[in-house]
Each structure stands twice: as C-alpha cells, then as structure tokens.
Amino acid sequence: MELVVIASFLDGVDQLVNWLNDLLWTYILIGLLLGLGVFFTIRTRFVQFRLFGEMFRVIAEKKDSDKGISAFQAFTISTASRVGTGNLTGVALAIAIGGPGAVFWMWMVAIIGMATAFIESTLAQVYKVRDGENFRGGPAYYMEKAIGSRTLGIIFAILLTLCFGLIFNSVQANTITEAFDGAFGVNRLVLGLIIAAVAGLVIFGGVRRIARVTQVVVPVMATVYLLVAFFVVVTNFTLIPDVFALIVSEAFGVTEIVGGGAGAAIMQGVRRGLFSNEAGMGSVPNAAATANVSHPAKQGLVQSLGVFFDTIIICSATAFLILMTDLYQTGGPDVDGIQLTQASLQVHVGEWATVFVAIAILFFSFSSIIGNYYYGETNIEFIGNSKSWLTLYRLAVLGMVVFGALAEVVLVWNLADIFMGSMAVINLIVIFVLGGTAYKVLKDYMQQRDAGENPVFYADHVSGLRGAECWERGRDRRDRKKR
Template sequence: MVSFLENVIALGNTILWSYVLIFLLIGAGTYFTIKSNFVQFRFFKEMFRLIKQPSDKEKGVSPFQAFCISTASKVGTGNLAGVALAISVGGPGAVFWMWLIALVGAASSFIENTLAQVYKIKDKSGYRGGPAYYMDKALGKRWMGVLFSVLITVCFGLVFNSVQSNTISFAFEEAFGLNRSVVGLGVLLVTATVIFGGVKRIAKVSAIIVPIMASAYIIIALFILITNITMLPEMFSLIIGDAFGFKPVLGGGAAAALMQGIRRGLFSNEAGMGSAPNAAATAVVSHPVKQGLIQTLGVFTDTIFICSATAFIILLSGEYVNDGLSGIQLTQAALSFHVGSWGNTFIAISILLFSFSSIIGNYYYGETNIEFLKGSKMLVLCYRVAVLFMVFFGSLTGLDLVWSMADLFMGSMALINLIAIIMLSNIAFKVLNDYIQQRKEGKDPIFYSKNVKGLENVECWEE
C-alpha cells in the first residue's frame, strides 16, 4: 500500500514539476515583472519604509505582524533542510535556480498579496481573506475557491506540518540522541497551546520568534563567509557552472539542478503558491499595495538571505559530496565543519524555532480557509486535532515520503493560484497605478473601491 502511494505521488510530481509548473512559475513571474515595470525592484526601499509604519492594531493584525505570520510559515524547514536536499539531489546549481525563482517570483507575490487585500472581508478578529476569497468574489468561481481551500488546509495544516516536525525530530536525534517520538510529543503539546489561542496569539508568537531566529542565523552565516572569503569566487563559479551543466556534480546535471532549485525555492519562499495572501489579508492598511509590497519583502528575506546563508554554509564545507548526508543532517554536518561540535546543537535549536514558527503559521492558513468553507466550530476543532496528529506522525515517519507529499500538494496549490492571479492581474496593476499616482502627489495613499473603475464585490474599501 505504501509502495503504491509512493508511486502515485511520484507520478503526480513528475507531471506537475517536469511539464507544467517550471514553465508556469517562471512565465507568470516574468510577465508580472515586466507588466508591473519591475515592481519588486523599483519599490525595494519603499518596502522597508512601509514595514516600519505604525498601525491601528486594535482593529486587527498590524502589517508587521501579518508579515511575520507569513514569514513564520516561509522561514522553516525549507531554509535549512530544503536547501540541503536541493543541493544533495540537484547539485550546487540548484542554488542559482532558487535565486531566480525568488527574483521573478517576487512579482507574483506582489500580485497575489495585493489581490488578497482588495478582496478581504471582515470577521470577529478583524479581517481575513486569501486566494479562495478572490477566486470567489473576483472570478465568481466559488468551486475554485473551495478546491483551493481544501488543498491549502490539507497541504499546510497537515502535510507541511508533518514535514516541519519530521525535520525537528531528525535534528534533535542527531544533536542529542533523543527518541523521535518524545520530541514529537513535546512539539505537539507546545503547538496545541498556541493554536487554541487564536490568530492574535499566533501573530504575537510569530512577531517574537521570526526576527530573533532569522537574525541569529544570518550572523552565523556572515561569520562563516568572512572567515572563508578567499573561497567565495570559486563557490560562485561552482553554482553558476553547475546550474547550466558546465560542471556537473554528482551526476545531477543542469536538469536536476533546475528541478530541485525551483521545487525547493517554491517550498521555501511560497511566491505564487497562494499561502502568504491568507496572512496578508489580515493586516490593517490604508491601501492594498502597502501590504502587497511588505509581503514581497518576505520573498527576499526568505530566499536571498536565509536560503543563501544555508547554501553557502553547505558549499563552503564540501560536505554535500558525502552520499550518506541529506536534509537537515547535511546542514548540521556542514555547520559543525565550520564552527565545531556546537554547530550541531545550534542547528537543532534553530530548526526547532524555524519549524515551530512554520507550524503555527501553516495552521492559520488552514483555519482561515475552513472559515471560507463556512466550517462549524466542530470542524475547526477536528482540524486542530488533525494538525496535532500530523505533527506527531511527521516526527516518526521517513524523510522521502513527507517531502514527496509536500511537493505534490504544493504544486497543485500553486497551479490553481497562478491561473487565478494571471486572470486577475489587471486589477492588481490598476490598484498599483492608483498607489503610484497618490505617492507622486505627495499623499499617504488611501484606497477606495471607486478608485478603480469596474471594481466589484469589494467589502472593505467603500468610502
């Protein structure tokens, strides 16, 4: 039965990643980049200005907290274990394709998060929204929103959370020799404490964990880069050469590097997947573009900074050529090579914080989509129990199966969301033009639905 399941999942991944998503992700990102006149680069400075702006948090979640919820989901296993898996399977060239999918995918991130703000709705905690809501309200295709809601609830709440706990248990087994079931039980109990506290508790926990863990990890990586500065030209040459097949490593070649880089890049930064918009919609802002730009910054934070930090640590160590190492254990071995035995412990603690923040962010994505499905309190309770079960299950199961399941569900989500945002992109471009016009006039932009001609089914932007 397990073998049959693995074969079905492998076939689905081959179809999605070899023939569909590679072209759709790069094509959509490139189209959005050109059509928006390179919004992700033009407004890079603006992103930092906006994230520091004060907000009326009493009305809901602040822009920074929404950024932290989505970054909590992004910054996790994909940054430490996912990058290691990409390099061990696809070679160093996978890093180049990871960068590329982040740079062009940042434009996709801007489009989906801006749309999430435009079509958000009010609820008892403030606001909620996401792809399911703009599929329903803007496209008039509730069936599409329902399908997406089911996929993201299963993908993030269940499958991705099993990946996170799987990585935590392997890391603690490697560093401290702890029984994986004991680690899984501990993660389950802490997760239960947070997810039963609602979105505001999730936002507060994320706002504390994310800046601390990301900063500490980048500082360690910078130290390693400085102490190995003479090796940097060779490392970059290796990445570029392997990406295009000039220097094939481990027999992976350019094709393997491309596939793994895009898969793991999407798993890590989630640009275009439709996950971050669920967090973006909760933010209280005066103009949808503000949160669109803030969430775009998360793609750069995740891939260009944190994923690159892991890649450099691994490549400068040379540990990736060892056949017996993959995933989080490769990252642990690489850091230990640079800093000594305490590197093992540091990675274990880092992955605990990274992955736990992802678990609570992932949980929220599922909950908000159950609300879209008009789920009862009993359904939400069942979902919470299922999340806790998958957290424990993931800590015990094997590495390959959980990653393959994650790829399949992630790819299915991305396919549906990309189709939707391509169809709705003109609305996002018009909203962006409204923001640009107001900024040129020296205003702090404020959005009303009347600002965009023909904009309908918008609940939260009436004058």
C-alpha cells in the same frame, strides 16, 4: 502475506506520486512559475526593483486602529510559515540532488517571484473580508468574489488545508525530532508530544496570539542564525568568488547540460525555492489579508520583501555554509537534508554546530507549524464557519505533528510536493486572470505616493471593481485616515 501486500501497495503509491510530481514539476510548474514571474515583473514595471526601498518603509507602518493586525505582524506570520524546513533542510536537499547549480535557480525563482508575491498578496487585500475585529482572506476568497467560483475556492481551500495544516506540519515536526535525535539522542515521541502541546497553547489562542508569538520568535531566531552564517562567510571570504563561480557554472555548464545535471538543478531549485518562499503558491496571501493597512499595495510590497528575505538572505546563508565545504560530494548518501547542514556548519565552527542547528530548526520549524496552521484555519472558515470543524482541524494538526515526529516522511515529502504543485497551478492561473486589478491598484498607489501623500485606497479608485466591501467609502473608513 499481509505485509507483502501492504509493502506492494505502498510501493505502487510511491511510484504514482513520483510520476505525478515529475509531470507537475518537469512540464507544468517550471514554465508557469518562471514564465508568469517574468510576465508579472514586466507588467508591474519591475516592482520588486524600483520599489525595493519602499518595502522597508511600509513594513514599519503601524496600523490605524485596534482592529486587525499590523503590517509587520502579517509579515511575521507569513515569514513564520516560509522560514523553516525549506531554509535549512530544503536547500541541503536541493544541493545534494541537483548540485550547486540548484541554488542559482532558487535565486531566479525568488527574484521574479517577488513580482508574483506582490500580485497575489495585493489581490488578497483587495478581496479580504471582516471577521469580527480581524480580517481574513486569500486565494479562495478572491476566487469566489472576483471570479465568481465558490467551487474553485473550496477546492483550493481543501488543498491548502491538507497541504499546510497537515502534511507540511508533519514534515516540520519530523525535521525537529530528526535534528534533536542526532544532536541529543532524545526520544522522538516525547519531543513530538511536547511540540504538539506547546503548539496547541498557541493555535487555540487565535490569530492575535499567533501574531504575538511569531513577531518575537521569527526575528530573534533569524537574526541569530544569520549572524552565525555571516561569521562563517566572513572567516572564509576568500572562498566567496569560488562559490559564486561554482553555482553559476553548474547552473549553465556544458557538463551539466550534457549529463542531464542542468535539468536536475533547475527542477530542484524551482521546487525547493517554491517550498521555501511560497511565491505564487497561494499560501502567503492568507496572511497578507489579515493586515490592517490603508492601501492593498502596501501588503503586496511587504510580502514581496518576504520572498527576498526568505530565499536571497536565509537560503543563501545555508547554501554558502554547505558549499564552503565539500561534504555535499563526500558526505555519503546518509548525509543530506538537515544532517548535511549540521555537518557543514560543524566543519566551520566545531562540535557545537549540531546543537545550534537543532535549536535553530526547533524555532524555525515550530514557527512554521503555527503559521501553517493559520493558513488552514482561514480556509476552514471559508468552507464553513463551524466551531466543531475548526476544533477537529486543530486536533488533526496536533495529531499530524506527533505522527511526523515519528514517521519516515519520504512519501509525505513527495505528497507535499503534489499538493504544493497543484495549489500553485490553480493560483497562478487565477492571478494571471485577475492581474489587471492588481496593476490598477499599484498605479493608484504610485499616483498618490508621487503626489507626496500616504496612499489610501477606496474601491471606487478602480473602475468596475466589485466584491471589495472592506474598501468601500463610508465603511470603517475612520480606521484608515490619512496620517
């Protein structure tokens, strides 16, 4: 009798979660993400296109002092969180549920989301605060300092901490153990405990240790995965036009519109695109704020490039691997998510594909765990600078890693979508309100750059700017001399 009651309760929770997700993703977020993305693109005069080359220049800049972390390290922390389950599992789920047309909408969310990412990361830099020898910041900070609402900042900080630190990390751990169970038949509990132990060694070392780990793991694993994907695409180059035609036709085709498939493609593309590149969600600005740069717009450009790298490069690589086979149609109901990616690559390169994808997932998802953890840490510190709460949060993260390693996380994925959607709604509205500051900061950057200078920002460059104490003249200015 008790089991029946529990099962009925869980079924009710699942139905409520699905209803809320449909409301968020069908009627609210798609309009906000696409509409504001287009708006920010126009207001910044297509920053993601006209300054695309500049993004590569600023990402390589070294910091001016020992304080904080470099632009590249901030990029790798944010990329560690971005590049993970969404790139290998999320893309496969989007195709399995929404069809090949979902890939097109992932691209659209990324292209216009690059402008959104520029706005939110620039604002995070403007309103960052000093934390000893480091910096921290993010949406909760600019909600308090620019809008004057600490309450809204706390609500956002709680949502982000629960979403990234706990729920998303259980999803990442689940994907690792599922992939290794399929490839090697390993004990999922043992693997979960090992992942938690190694993650603990990193996260208890603070932001600098996180930066040192991610700046090695992320570039190496991404490069290896892309080389394998490039090999597959090159050896099947005759299929490339057909794959592009399939993606576009199923995004707009009459058959899909009549059958409702276009709606599924858009919803899955937008949802999984946001889960992967995080543009507008309000998570990446927490990493952007940590960088020691001479101008806030530099980190806006760096994180805009991160969206491109995540979705247009890595997600597309996974999509092409899958769509160059027909397994997304013939693989059966049990072949979706990471199994679909593994099976598709196996068609191309043989039996070792299952092992390779499992190892790729291990590195991608592990780096996501420590990147996600840091987002929660900086928001815990916003709510209250308590070492006890921080220790409790760290232990909770490791506990959720073990839980995720064992659990069937369909409900957890759906809960993640609710938290992710709620965060994005709040953050998108706030950055729309504060966008004027980011536009002025970009204008200041362009004026100095066009004059042949290395842009250096001061708070008084933007008339009436308040709450940007890290950029006031005379305060730590020696850390940001012109080079």
